Amino acid sequence: MKPVPLDYVVPSSVEEAVAVLHEGGGEARPIAGGQSLIPLLNLRLATPATLVDVARLPELAGVTVGGSSIVLGAAVTHSDVEHSKELARSLPLLPFVAGHIGHPPIRVRGTLGGSLAHGDPAAEWPTVMALLDATVLAQGVTGSRRISARHFCSSFLTTVLEPDEVLVSIEIAQPSHRCRFAFSEFARQAGAFALVIVAAMAVIHDGVVDDVALGVGGCGSTPLVFTGDALPLAGERLDDTAIDETARVVSSSVEPPSDIHASGEDRREIARALVARTLRGLGGPPPNKGWAP
Amino acid sequence: MTRTYTVSIEINGQQVEASVEGRRLLVDFLREDLGLTGTHAGCEHGVCGSCTVLLDGVAVRSCLALTAQMNGRRITTIEGVTPPAGLNPVQQAFWDMHGLQCGFCTPGFVMTLHALLLERPNAHDEELREALNGVLCRCTGYQNIWRAALRARELAGVAASNTHTEERV
Numbered sequence: 001m002k003p004v005p006l007d008y009v010v011p012s013s014v015e016e017a018v019a020v021l022h023e024g025g026g027e028a029r030p031i032a033g034g035q036s037l038i039p040l041l042n043l044r045l046a047t048p049a050t051l052v053d054v055a056r057l058p059e060l061a062g063v064t065v066g067g068s069s070i071v072l073g074a075a076v077t078h079s080d081v082e083h084s085k086e087l088a089r090s091l092p093l094l095p096f097v098a099g100h101i102g103h104p105p106i107r108v109r110g111t112l113g114g115s116l117a118h119g120d121p122a123a124e125w126p127t128v129m130a131l132l133d134a135t136v137l138a139q140g141v142t143g144s145r146r147i148s149a150r151h152f153c154s155s156f157l158t159t160v161l162e163p164d165e166v167l168v169s170i171e172i173a174q175p176s177h178r179c180r181f182a183f184s185e186f187a188r189q190a191g192a193f194a195l196v197i198v199a200a201m202a203v204i205h206d207g208v209v210d211d212v213a214l215g216v217g218g219c220g221s222t223p224l225v226f227t228g229d230a231l232p233l234a235g236e237r238l239d240d241t242a243i244d245e246t247a248r249v250v251s252s253s254v255e256p257p258s259d260i261h262a263s264g265e266d267r268r269e270i271a272r273a274l275v276a277r278t279l280r281g282l283g284g285p286p287p288n289k290g291w292a293p
Numbered sequence: 294m295t296r297t298y299t300v301s302i303e304i305n306g307q308q309v310e311a312s313v314e315g316r317r318l319l320v321d322f323l324r325e326d327l328g329l330t331g332t333h334a335g336c337e338h339g340v341c342g343s344c345t346v347l348l349d350g351v352a353v354r355s356c357l358a359l360t361a362q363m364n365g366r367r368i369t370t371i372e373g374v375t376p377p378a379g380l381n382p383v384q385q386a387f388w389d390m391h392g393l394q395c396g397f398c399t400p401g402f403v404m405t406l407h408a409l410l411l412e413r414p415n416a417h418d419e420e421l422r423e424a425l426n427g428v429l430c431r432c433t434g435y436q437n438i439w440r441a442a443l444r445a446r447e448l449a450g451v452a453a454s455n456t457h458t459e460e461r462v
Contacts, residue, residue, distance in 0.1 A: 001337065005295045008315035008361045031359075038357045039338035041316070051315065053362065103427030105345060105352045105405075191426050192340070 003041035007050040014059045014139050014166055020052050022141045022164035030054045030166055032075055035102070035110035036118040059168055060113065065090045068174050074113025074167045082107060090174065093181040097124050097199070100183075103191045113167040116152065119159040122194050122218035124185065126153055130223040131199045131215030134172045140165035153222040178203050182281030185217075186270050188261070194218060195262050196270045198278040202238075209233050209242070214278075219254040219271050226250055238283055247276040300364040304329070305373030311360075319358040320344045323370055331371035331400050335429075342401040342428030346370050352408040352424075371400035374407050382448035383407050383441075392441030394432035401428040402438060406445050414453035416446060 009028075011017040021028045028050035031037055040046035054060055060075035065086045072081070081087060082098035101107055101115075101124050115125040116136065129136075129149040136147045141164050149170070154160050161167065181201050185194040197217030203210040212234050214226040228234050232249055233242035256267035297312045304327065313322060318337075323329045323346070335341035337356045344356040347369035374381050380388060383406045393399045402425065409416055409424045416424075421442050430438060 002318070002321070003316035006315045007296050008298060008359065031362075034359065034362070035339060035354075035357055038318075038359070042318070042337045042356070051359075055362075102339075103342075104424065105342070105354050105427055106339060106357075108348075108351050109353055109357065189426075190423075 001042055001044055003038075004044060004047045006041075006048060008053065009050060010053045011057070014054075014057055014168060017052050017054055017057065017166050018139060018141055018164055020050065021166070024048075024050050024052075024163070026163040028052055028163070030117070032060075032111040032114040033077060033109035034114075035106050036114060036120070054113075054166055055111070057166075060166075063087060066174075070094075070172045070174060072112055072170045072172070074111060074116075074169055076112050078102075078107040078110050078112065078115075079104070081112065091172065093128070093183060093199075093201075097128050097183055100124055100185055100194075112170060116149075116170070117159060117161060117167050119153045119155075119157050119222075121153060121156060121220060121222050122197060124194070124197060124217070127197045127215045127217030127223040128183070128199050129170060129172075130225050131201060131213055132172050132175070133225075134170050136170055137168045138165045139168050144168070146171075150225055156221040175201065176203060178205075179211075180204060180282050182278045184274055184278045184281065186274055193261075196256075196267055196274050197223075198271070198274045200278045200282055202282050204238055204282065207237050209236060209238050214246075214250065214275065216250065216254065216271060216275070219256040219267060221257075224254065233279065238279070243276050243279045246279060247272045250275050298361045298364075300360060302360075302363050302365070303367040305369060313360045315359065315361055317360045318356055319346070319360050319363055319368070320355040322360040323355060323368075329370050329372050331375075333397055333400060335397065335401075340429070341398070342405065343398050345401040345404045345428065347373075347404060347408055350408065350411070352405050352427075369404075371404060374403070381407070382452060383410065383445045386444035386448055387438075387441040390437050390441040390444050392433065392437045398428055398430045398432075402430075402441075406442055410445060410449035414446070414449040421446065 009020050029048040031051045031053050032055045055075050061073045064071040078098045078101045082095050087094045115123050134149040136152050140162050152159050179201055183199045185197040187194045195218055199215040202212040216224045232245040236242040251268050251272035256264045258264040295314050299312055301310050320334045323332050333343040335343035339354045339357045345352050346355045349367050383403050405424050
């Protein structure tokens, strides 16, 4: 199948992009790499009248690593993140996660902003940015606003972005150097869409989990974040008992969807195993080590 | 009357000017407007890899690119890497190792390996696997494709060291 007839506009600034989107009255959509959007166009699950190309807008470009925060332009590709030497130094979780997205031809075109705006709860960036409590910067006709990544996805493939808004950048507060991360995903083939995604971050002191948060994707209509007291292993030693109990509690509290790829119960079992595996991955030597494969 | 857009795209070394609809996919532009039918449309949602072409030297899915987005860019298709007579080293490897049956996926594999080995002639096994992962084959069961990839790397390594020899002279 082919997309419906549509207009294609290349604005030269975010202001111009916003104006075109606003004029489009909900029938105009932004396009960046198109790796999530064009499949929808080809299957006619999306039928916009106008596409507004934001891939080359200067405001959406670049990776900036400051002292206390990292700012990623929305048009930064997954491949840019995967190969960024700056990010490998300052937050290696991000290049590690980026390398899990699809296949290389998808990664050189697909963008961080596009993935977030697409709002798939079983995608890597919505889950990881929610875990990191990142801030999304969006610009619309009424101006700019900052949106917490934990409240960015409102439902399946739906975000809180207004039709005239362009996602400009994502800001991540530089985590403590004592923070450890782990990430894993389960898919039936490497590179296929993940069924369940788990990302974890924790500060571990003398073998005791001081501070912990867990991001889970694919188990609800939005990514889910579990923090502090919701997790049995908070304040406990990072051992099998605490890990397995946490995996049990998390997997029994979610209501994963059923579809042609897996039943809800299958996803629940996968989530339980993946949470345990990911938490075990936190146990590696610091700092920023302990990747779950 | 649907709006059309003028594009100027370098395709296999030649500058091509055309007028295309906004929705025209690159794979269809190549196949139907330019008659370059070596690039195949398998799934039209990016997962099968048979539409793989090079964009500025890097492997991408032509079924997930609007032709209008390609204005000013450089595209290489399977026709662009095939010599006038005979086969290029990656194609020769597929021939030697019987890495194809119906051939539908073959341009996808050849373009993927061509791009990888051009940049990394000594790519590790893991890098080869990662690259091959992105193309699906329904005929062969992949064993001979893997052998072809190893053979292609061997030939690429020879080519790379030949180049260095020439540079020293």
